[in-house]
Amino acid sequence: MTPPDIFDRNLRRLRRDRAAPDYPAHDFLRAAMLDGIAERLASVTRTFSDTLDLGCFDGSFRPPPGGRTVRSDPGAAFARMAGGIQHDEDQPAFPNASFDLIISAGTLDTVSDLPGALALARRALRPDGLFMAAFTGGASLSTLRAVLREAEGERPAARVHPQVDVRSAGDLLMRAGFALPVADVETLTVRYRDIWSLFRDLRGMAATNLLPGTPTLRRDTLARAAQAFAALADSDGRTNERFDIVFLTGWAPDESQPKPARRGSATSSLAEALKRRD
Known part of the structure; x- marks a missing residue:
């Protein structure tokens, strides 16, 4: 039995199409x-002949020179802008061992089947091919989450x-079969003059x-959220919002x-090493 989607696939495509025309203002x-x-x-000292830009948005990723690049995006408008194909990352689209480099920036956090998407990327790579991804995770939008929770009350x-x-x-990288997996996080803090500016950015980057x-937010709830957001402002009248960017690398x-x-191949024991330090 196929589990239900975490995210609305059709709405995801529509929101990306809505964001496409003005995307450079919010990228x-x-x-x-x-x-x-x-x-x-x-830092990678090798060449790549076939690159996949997975979730390409407007095609702003510049691949290493001298090779072929295929671009794909869940939204038709972005795929058209980038000269690529429309395709959901967790659905099969590419033959096994098609690429030696796959890049994904900004879409995997809204994929319904993230383990499946990573497994498909792994299969689409040739042996010793490289996968690099980045997406929002961790404690992203912690301020917005808090003010909406406060504005909506008990439920x-x-x-x-x-x-x-x-x-x-x-862990997901390892489960998908990647070798030498690395995951790290960087935090970006953005200062907003009001909650509406944050909403405009989220709409503009197709991140709503x-x-x-999900029920529609009522006007009185929005007003309370806006007040709570403003109450957190600093002396310059700006409120901080947090974006954690999770970076993944796997081969x-x-x-x-x-x-x-x-296991068991060490030539000296930990106990002996500690004795030498005494």
């Missing part, structure tokens, strides 16, 4: 993700997506609520990769 979060990926990629609805923390993200069946297994030491 600061994905720009930070791409900068982080580029920094990590710069608040789930209005901010569940977040994947960095430890869980690393995609949970099925498709290959015989050429370093292997962990075999």
Whole structure:
């Protein structure tokens, strides 16, 4: 039996199409993700001939030179803008061993089947191929979450997506079969003059609520949330909002990769080492 989707797939496509025309005015979060990926990629001393930009938005990711790049996005408008294909990351679309580099920035936090999406990416890589991803997770939108909970009182609805923390993200990489998995997190703090500015950014980056069946926010609830948000402002009249960017790096297994030491292969014991320190 197929489990129900965590996120509304059709709404996800519609929200991305809505965001596409004005996306460059709200792309600061994905720009930070791409900068982080580029920094990590710069330390990799090898060439890549076939790259997949998975969840490409407007195609702003610049792949390593000299190879072929395929772009895909869940939204038709973004896929069209980038000259790519429309495709949900957790649905099969590419043959096994099609790419030696897969990049995903800014979409995996709204994939209904994240373990499935990672497993598909792993299969689409050739041996010793590299996967790099970035998405919002951890304690992202903690201020918005708190003021909405306060505004709705005793029975608040789930209005901010569940977040994947960095430890869980690393575990998911291992479960998907990646070798040499690494997961780390960077925090970006953005200062907003009011809650409406935050809402505009979330709409503009296609990051609004995609949970099925969420009731519409009433005007009085919105007003209370706006007041609570403003009450947290600093002396400059700005309120901080937090975005945790989770970065993932993993390799498709290959015989050429370093292997962990075999259990029991150490030539000296921990007890002996501690005695030498006394």
